[in-house]
Amino acid sequence: MRAQKKNRKWLKVTGIILLVILVAVGVYAYTVYNSLTNAVDTMHEPVDRKQSDKRTEPVELEEKDPFSVLMLGVDEREGDKGRSDTIIVLTVNPNNNSVKMLSIPRDTRTEIVGKGFDDKINHAYAFGGVPMAMDTVENFLDIPIDYYVQINMEGFKEIVDAVGGVTVQNDLDFSVGDYDFPIGEITLNGEEALSFSRMRYEDPRGDFGRQTRQRQIIQAVIKEGASLSSLTNFSSIFSALGNNVRTNLTFDQMMDLQKNYKSVGNSVQQMEIKSQGTKIDGIYYGIVSAEEQQRVQSELKAQLELDN
Numbered sequence: 446m447r448a449q450k451k452n453r454k455w456l457k458v459t460g461i462i463l464l465v466i467l468v469a470v471g472v473y474a475y476t477v478y479n480s481l482t483n484a485v486d487t488m489h490e491p492v493d494r495k496q497s498d499k500r501t502e503p504v505e506l507e508e509k510d511p512f513s514v515l516m517l518g519v520d521e522r523e524g525d526k527g528r529s530d531t532i533i534v535l536t537v538n539p540n541n542n543s544v545k546m547l548s549i550p551r552d553t554r555t556e557i558v559g560k561g562f563d564d565k566i567n568h569a570y571a572f573g574g575v576p577m578a579m580d581t582v583e584n585f586l587d588i589p590i591d592y593y594v595q596i597n598m599e600g601f602k603e604i605v606d607a608v609g610g611v612t613v614q615n616d617l618d619f620s621v622g623d624y625d626f627p628i629g630e631i632t633l634n635g636e637e638a639l640s641f642s643r644m645r646y647e648d649p650r651g652d653f654g655r656q657t658r659q660r661q662i663i664q665a666v667i668k669e670g671a672s673l674s675s676l677t678n679f680s681s682i683f684s685a686l687g688n689n690v691r692t693n694l695t696f697d698q699m700m701d702l703q704k705n706y707k708s709v710g711n712s713v714q715q716m717e718i719k720s721q722g723t724k725i726d727g728i729y730y731g732i733v734s735a736e737e738q739q740r741v742q743s744e745l746k747a748q749l750e751l752d753n
Contacts, residue, residue, distance in 0.1 A: 482696060484683035490595075490691040494576045497589040499751075504591050506701035511538040511749045512591045515582055517570060518598045518659070529570035529578055531598065531659055534586065536748040539706050545748045547586075547716040547741065548656035554730035555585045565730060575691075587742045588749060592694050598643075600689030602635025604666060607685040610634050611665035617654065619647045638662050652731075653717060660715055667710060716744065 496503065504512045518531025532549040551567035558580040559573055569581035575593055583590040596604075605611055612632045619626055621640040633641055642662045648654035694702075718741050720731030746752070 481683055484687040485696045485699060487687035488690050488692055489695060490575075490693065492575050492579065492593060492693045494579060497583060497591075499583065499587070499589040500591075506698050506705060509539045509705045511536065511540065513537070513588060513745075513749060515579055515590045515593045516663075517575070517578060517593065517595045518601070519570065519595055520598050529567045531596075531656075532567060532578075532582065533656075533660070533663070534582060534590070534745070536588070536745050537706060537709055538748050538750065539709055540750070541748075542709055543712040543714060543748070544709050545714050545716055545745065546660055547718065547745065548653075548660060549582065549585070549718060550652045550656070550720055550731045552652065552722075552729060552731040553585075553718075553720055554725075554732055555581065557581055558584050585738075586745055588745050588751065593692060594694075595691040597689040598639070600685070601642075602639045603685040604635070604682075604689060605633070605638045605662070606635040607681040608666055608669035611638055611662060611669055613641070613658075613661040613665050615641075617648060619644060621647075633662075656717070657715070664713060716741065 504510045506512070514535040514537070516531070516533040516535065517529040518533075519529050530551050532551060534547045534549065536545045536547075538544075549566060551565060553566040554563055555566050556562070557564050557566075557569050557572060557577070559577050566581060566585065570578040573580075575595060579590045579593055610632055612630060615626055615628055615631050617626075618628045621644050624637050624640050626637075626641055642659045643655070644658070645652055645655035650657075718733060719737050720733045723730060723732055
């Protein structure tokens with residue numbers, strides 16, 4: 446009889462402990478969810494732009510349609526809209542489980558849609574913000590640009606620090622200011638990551654080397670942000686994202702991405718577009734040949750399952 450009471454007592458204690466754990470997990474889950482929704486609400490910024498004529502039907506993320514995202518790294522200063530010094534196009538295809546990441550050099554000469562003249566592609570943002578940047582990149586690549594993500598590069602270091610720093614494989618020994626970046630695997634904090642991604646003058650590859658480092662940092666941030674260890678720091682991560690990122694993706698669309706496109710990030714293929722540097726009226730431009738432009742367009746259209 447005494448043994449039965451003892452067992453019941455332990456069962457009761459165990460049940461209370463389990464209940465406390467469940468409540469704690471529930472509170473934690475609610476806190477995470479609440480922080481996430483607040484961050485997404487802050488980040489969400491619709492774009493005033495008509496439906497692309499390069500799509501016959503809108504993208505349906507719940508149907509696992511391939512889609513594209515324009516990522517703009519913008520240096521915004523007080524009283525100045527800034528320029529999109531980092532221009533990356535992601536084409537995501539859950540059917541072949543891959544992402545293709547194309548960096549477009551900021552000096553690339555192309556038509557600025559809405560202005561009617563050719564200029565450096567990064568000037569589109571300065572002239573007309575995100576809508577003109579999306580229209581101009583869409584015209585240049587001849588693919589629909591479905592979504593955008595704009596990152597404040599000055600605040601990017603806050604995002605890197607929030608995920609606990611990033612680790613990248615460096616292929617060039619160089620120094621910037623007080624920072625040294627040796628060849629090999631290096632771990633960077635926010636300030637270091639920003640300096641690492643911005644350097645281009647000491648790189649014999651010029652803007653292409655800079656683009657490679659930017660892609661490395663972005664991939665590393667995504668990897669760290671998705672790791673279990675980052676869950677304990679979710680508040681700082683969501684706060685950093687809310688402060689420095691703007692996108693037209695809604696909360697429901699982000700949930701669809703998490704549910705239906707979870708494994709595509711395991712295969713990120715980096716693309717480059719080659720250009721020839723030249724000066725026109727004393728201004729440096731990157732000229733992309735018609736053949737090179739066609740090559741890149743065809744690869745992206747295949748990734749998006751569009752007709753050439």
